[in-house]
Structure formats: structure tokens, C-alpha cells
Amino acid sequence: METFLVFQHTYTIRREDQLPVTERLENPDSTMDATEVLEESLQNMSIQDAEIQNMDEQEINDLKNSVIDWGDGGGVNNDEDIEADDSQYEDYVPHISIRMGGALQAPPCLDSLPLIDASETVHDIPDIEPPSVDLPPPHQPNFPTLDVMTEDDLIGKQASITYEDCLEQLAITLVLPVQKCPYRCGVSQVECQYRPPFEVTITRRGTASIMEWTCPVGHAVWRWSSQPTVKYRMLAGDFMLASNILLSGNNYAKISLLFQFMNMGMVDQSSFFSIQDTYCVDTVKEFWEERRAEAIHRLKDRDVVIVADGRMDSPGHCAQYCTYTAMENESTEIISVITVDKRETGRNSIIMEREAFVRTVDGLLNEVKLVEVCTDAHVQISTLMNKGKYKDLGVQHSLDMWHGAKNLAKRIHAAAQVKGQSSLSYWLKDIVNHFWWCCKTADSYEDFHELWLGLLHHVTNEHKWVLGGCQHADLESGGSQQWLVRDSMAHGALKSIVRNKRWLNEVHKYLNFRSTADLESFQNHILMYANKRTAFSPPVFEARMLLAAMDYNYHKDRPEFCKSDGSKLYKRLYNKNARRYMLYTVKASKTYGYIPQLQTMILRKRIAGKGMPRRRTLRPDDPRATCHTPS
Secondary structure, X not given: OOEEEEEOOOOOOXXXXXXXXXXXXXXXXXXXXXXXXXXXXXXXXXXXXXXXXXXXXXXXXXXXXOEEEEOOOOOOOOHHHHHHOOOOXXXXXXXXXXXXXXXXXXXXXXXXXXXXXXXXXXXXXXXXXXXXXXXXXXXXXXXXXXXXXOHHHOOOOOEEEEEHHHHXXXXXXXXXXXXXXXXXXXXXXXXXXXXXXXXXXXXXXXXXXXXXXXXXXXXXEEXXXXXXXXXXHEEHHHHHHHHHHHHOXXXXXXXXXXXXXXXXOOOOHHHHHHHHXXXXXXXXXXXXXXXXXXXXXXXXXXXXEEEEEEEEOOOOOOOXXXXXXXXXXXXXXXXXXXXXXXXXXXXXXXXXXXXXXXXXXXXXXXXOEEEEEXXXXXXXXXXXXXXXHHHHOOOEEEEOHHHHHHHHHHHHHHHHOOOOOOOHHHHHHHHHHHHHHHHHHOOXXXXXXXXXXXXXXXOOOOOEEOOEEOXXXXXOOOOOOOOOOOOOHHHHHHHHHHOOHHHHHHHHHOOOOXXXXXXXXXXXXXXXXXXXXXXXXXXXXXXXXXXXXXXXXXXXXXXXXXXXXXXXXXXXXXXXXXXXXXXXXXXXXXXXXXXXXHHHHHHHHHHHOOOOOOOOOOOOOOHHHHOOOOO
């Protein structure tokens, strides 16, 4: 049995609603009275609900209320954890993490919240059954072939899947608008006199099914197509499927395999790539530029702070593309997406991020008043910002707090591996957390320097000294603190780390307490449109990056999902790096309201323009056209 994708142009089919299913909880082995069990469970649920409703996600996830902590929640002196983490290797990175809400007086407990998978946060898979939608009443279909003359004839029309047996059943019961075979001989002018019943055959053409009625002699009596046709007789289903594969972030190979398993017709591969290159790629770029121009206009006459980071298209050292994204810090709106091909940098992937950074900053300097750029601790980018035109223009360079804390932890851990300095491993968490607190508290470099150097006194159990003192409360005597001995090997190693001149020269870049966490969240969202295991041509890869940016910008301010009683829906999301659960507020389902506009622009190019070229040629801006590829 074969299936076909049928576009419903003039009619819709409404299915009967399923009956609700009731569930009954039975526990015959329980010795507790059922009423007591019910009352106890309801009481526990009400307490948990009250605690959850008092949670403030913005307050909990605010970087100001975070602390540095171990990902596994254990102490640093746990020998089993250190051994399991292979800490004897030189490239080992301690499992420190950011614990959101850790600085609050009463950190929230997330154990009672339902789990949510990381993929659900990207695709927003609804956990609750969507409400039923009343479909319009069916209409009598028109049998002549429908032609798409304007965008409204196709965009937003519903489609469904139908089986060939159902089409045959429909064809048998139909009464055609002809009483006899309309064939007339061109020479003798003799008409064919055969009358119904006629033979019905169903053939597949791309994603459509074609039904044809023929008389016993073989003359075509009537023909019906399950899809309307666009200009130059292209099936509308083939055109829309090819366009939406790109717009939805899918790829042809997987969709084709899905259709094969469903025994459905599929748009031809060459037609797919021709449609994508001819109508979709340029349209996506034009649409992005329109939306970006609106965002840039809103930033006029304002001091703009951006967070920026690069992303390679594949793991390891074999990257072909580097996408550099700039996000406005206050609104978290993406305002620049630059993609660099390795062939544009002499096939040197190491300098791709630097080249993309230069293009990004140079472009924004001509459009907005750029005052600060926050990046990770990339050596080449730091060199650019420390001297040259960017410094002369007064653009301040800030570094991501998380990368600074992680690099500090690596240096302390490496020092703790030296014989006689193992006691530093006990203080690793507290030292990194102290750095986090100093950057959060200090208003100037002098304030940071005073707070930071006080660490050398605290670890030796000296909490007041000539020029200052610790700001913590009095410590309980007889505690289990493993104090360092002044001027010991461990204390000397810590001095060299804390007073490192290169480190102190870079500290001022952390005092604004910036984070690229939102940008890294977007880079995780890119995987929905371009995963790192699939290769794309340069124009298509760039278009997919722009689609990811439009998706993120359009849905970043979605409201929280509210239950029937008006309360929010909370879940807990497991963070593999932090090895703990984080609070996640379920958002309202995505609407993708910009997609119909994109579809309209793509379809308009087909209706108003020419057909597809017989041979696809490289674009002038395609790196493959300007760079020689060695054989």
C-alpha cells in the first residue's frame, strides 16, 4: 500500500475526537488506609507547590546570585572522585561549575520538579496536549487542475497524508462531470462513444498522486492531481517541501529516508537543491537583513555592549566554517552573524575566529556606538583589543567570567599535583569562589587588588592584618579547615598564582562581570539547524546560521507557560557539566510567526521570476568560486 502527501486546497477532513481515558490507582498490598495515603500525598503536593510558586527564576539564574561550586556537589578532598576524574593527567580540567542561586540565603530545592530533556529546551516539544482546533466545514472540491497564481493560493493551506486505497475508493464512488469519452478523431472527426464506468489508474509524481480515468480504448477521460501547480507546472507540494526542509532546519537525506519508510513519494534530490539555491538562500539573507536593520535602528544613539563568540562547524581541528555571533548584552538580541570559510583564510582554520571577529567589530563600529565587547579568553582577539585601532577608538574589552574562573582552577589544580603542594586541592573551590566574589563586589581595580590579596592571609588562618581584614563572619573554632602554613611550598605556589603579573594585568577585564552564557545557549540552539556531523555548501550553511538567529530572536522573550490555575510550570534540567539540576521554567510553545512571511517571499520569487536553471553555478561570493581547490 502506498501513501501520498496530499495538499488540501479546497477542503479539509476533520477527525473525531478521542474519548478521554480515566485511570484508577490500585494498591491492594498497602496496609495504610487509602484515605490517609491520599491526604498525605495531597499535603506533600501542596507544600511543594507552595515552594515552587515562590521561586523567582530570574533571581535564581541571575549571575550576581551565583557561586563557583563542584559539579558533583562533593568536597574537593574526596579521593575517590579525584581518582575517577583522571586528575593525574596534565590536561585535566577540574569539575567546577556555576551554581545558580548559590549565593541566596535559601537556595531552592528542585528535587520535586519534573525532569526536562535538553532537546526539549531547543525544539520546545510540548508536554501538554494542545487544545483542539475547530476545522472549517468541508467544501466540494474542484476537479480541474488548480494553479497557484498568488502567494495566498498556497501559503497557509493545510495538507494531509492519504493512502492509495482510499483514493481508489473515492474514485470509484465519484460521478465525473462527463457522460461519455470526449475523445474525437482528428482526421475522421468520429467521437468515441464509450460511457462509464471508466478505468481508474493512480500514478505517483514527486509528492503528489495523479488519478486518471480512461475508456476501454485507452483515451484519457479525466485527470485529477492531488496538488496545485506553481508556475512552469511545478507541483506545489514539491516546492513547499523543498523550501520547508531548509526553513525547519532539517536535511534532505533524513526527510527522504522518512518518506521512504512511509512509502511516500519524495521531491527529486536535484530539484531540492535547485529550489534551495535558486529561491531560498538569497531570500533568507534578505529577510535577515531586514530584521537586523530594525534591530540596529533601535540601538542608535545608545552605548552598545555586545557579547561575542565564535563557533566552528565541526569538532576537532578540521573545521571548514567559523560563525561569529554578536549579541547585544541588555536585550540579548543577536545583531550580527558572520560566517568565514577556511578558504578565505588561506586554509588556516586557526585564524578563522580572528578574521570573523574583525569583520564583526568593523561592521558594528560603522552602525552603532560600540563601547564594550565581551569575549572568551582568545589570545588573538585579546591582542587585537589591547593595542591598535580598537583601543584607540575606546572600545573596552571584557572577558567572560566563567572562562576566567575555569582557567584559574586549572592553574591551581596543576600546582596541587606537585609533591608537597597537594593541600592546595582542598582550597581550590574556595579560591575560585573568592575570585568570583571579588569580581562581583569590586568597583575598581584597586578594590579588587585589596580583596584578592587578602586570600593569602585567610588561607593561613590570619583574618586581620595591618592593611585590612577578611569580610566574612567569625569562624567557629575547632573546625576542619586545613590551613596552609605560611611560607610553605603550597603557600609559596599560591603566592605565585595570586600575584602573577600577567594575571593581574588582565583582571580589569573581569570587573564588569560579564558572561557569554546566553550566547552559548544560542550556539547550542544552532545544532537544530546545522549539526556538526553534516556538511553544507557555504551559502546554505550561512543561511542556516541566519535561520537559527531569527528563530532565537523571535522566541527569546516568550512568556512562561501557565497552567489552568494560572500558575507557572517548572521543571528541572540536568546540566552534564555541572552534574546537578538547574531550574527551568517551561515557556509557551513557539509560534514561528515569521515563517509564513519567509514562505511568501520564496514563493513570490517563483511566481514572478524565471524557472530554475538547468545547471547550478557558483555564486560570485561563494569561496569555492574564488579559491582554488588543489586536486
